[in-house]
Amino acid sequence: MADMRSVLKCVHCGTCRAYCPVFEVLGWESTNARGRVLIYQGILEGLQIDDSVIKTITTCTTCGLCEEICPAGAAPPSIVENARKYLAEKGLQTDVHKELCDIAIEKGNPLDEEKSRLHWLEEPDLPERAEYVYFVGCMNSYRYPEVAKKTFELLKPYGVSLLRDEVCCGSPLERTGSDASKLIEHNIKQIREMGAHTIITGCAGCYASFRKYYPDDLKILHVAEFLIERVDSLDIKKQDIIVSYHDPCHLGRDGGVYEAPRDLIRKATTLVEMASHHETSHCCGGGGGVRRGYPELSLKIAEKRINEMPDEAELLVTSCPLCRSNLEQVCKKRVIDLVELL
């Protein structure tokens, strides 16, 4: 549980009120970073936890924009995640998030899918050992298998392999207060058996999860980071289209990966930026369990994000399947993964 010191870093200046995407939609002080920190302070001081407190703690997308702009150095997303753990320990997790956890532990994914994660793989012969592992993630395995296939086609020539029995990276559980250690240990065991030193993923959620919850000696790369280092050996043809790029919060602000995806996109197309981009990019609305717990809120945030797309952009590119899936529900133009440009 976060101690009072992290809570007291917030000096209540209210700067974050102008940035929080959830506050922009809901408008309640209790649903911006300052309000969430104050409510958590209340919890630490014995505030009775009712439904409104739970809503305050569970409506944050953990986008990190408040942390980015906070002049006092407060870290509201970490405070929110600690509050969620606290609620879960007290048995006060929302039913939706509890169910998400139970399904992920039972099925190895939170999407309630029964089939093999590698159903898209045409030649399932995988080497016993490999230095590089492509961690596909639940969303690309089940919702965008064509992206998984294309990504593996791009990575395989460089000696990249796959886990034989990959399970969810644990991100949706840890972000919503649950304990993902069983899933994490299952993945780590296979990574160790393969002797891999680098994990490559095309999902921002997996990327952040590996950096946060997995052993420090593993090197974590986004697919864009791996490919841009090898761009001279890729046969990328420039197309006559204009695209825009959505920065996934958990890849950009969380991981500092901004230029690798853009450099690849510029090799293949012409890039025009959205109204907010890089460090102050707005969230897609899907993270932090908000999409599962509050779908209407999630889509309203996505609509606001799509409104930031320049008119001349013919399609929107992103580098996270969760962002893609949230944004494409409200975007009149196509939303694609960046590997589909290559």
Ligand code: SF4
């Ligand atoms: S979280 Fe930071 S920006 Fe927001 S009120 Fe507190 S000190 Fe100000």
Ligand code: SF4
């Ligand atoms: S992390 Fe994002 S959604 Fe959560 S309080 Fe901060 S700005 Fe709002």
